[in-house]
Amino acid sequence: MRLTINLTHTHRHTQTYHRTKLMKMESWVRALMVIGFLFPLLVQGRVRHYKFNVVTKNANRLCSSKPIVTVNGRFPGPTLYAREGDNVLVKVVNHVKYNISIHWHGIRQLRTGWADGPAYITQCPIQPGQNYVYNFTITGQRGTLFWHAHILWLRATVHGAIVILPKLGVPYPFPKPHMEQVVILGEWWKSDTETVINQAMKSGLAPNISDAHTINGHPGRILGCQTQGGFQLSVEKGKSYMLRIINAALNEELFFKIASHQLMVADG
């Protein structure tokens, strides 16, 4: 609230009147400030802190193993949760040999363009051994987005979900589902993904197609190969489930359905 004090009045009565009015407003402002200090969550969003350690991890898929670049050793990476209006701070620490940057895909960077993430466009990439704190506020949007590396082909394994919940006390604009689940669709190459893209760049041809599609990091069952057996979600008959579906594949359009079930788009 901005208070404008008008000093041009000369009439004594008017001055007193304005002074009392001003004092009343001041007490209101003071009361609002006290509420703001006591209940910051009501007045504005929370500050959410995340730490993303970019590290190499050995991963075993399709009967073969290879080192992959990950966030916090996980594939897919951690889900970033926030509410609309929250301020998000993500400290990204680069422990790998590649330069890295993270794009917050779909987040409207209002007056925080430098936190968007594309390397060499809005920032220099984070060099090995270095770190960078992304700082942005989520304004006027909610739902499911995702984050991913935005340099080289590191997004093949460096990606994860962004779940933006409505403001505290605001319900979803549809009946509350029994449960919700992030479903990240991806691609898996048996060979090193940087080698795949480097070969493509050298030859001018399309990159080799992936060896498998993945759901939350799991390829399906393969004959003669002991794998984890795909992603599984236990459900109860008659209940509704919200799937937050993300296509994190690099080169392919993917189509998603569940046999003998109906899908509805929960469009807010």
Ligand SMILES: [Cu+2]
């Ligand atoms: Cu992106």
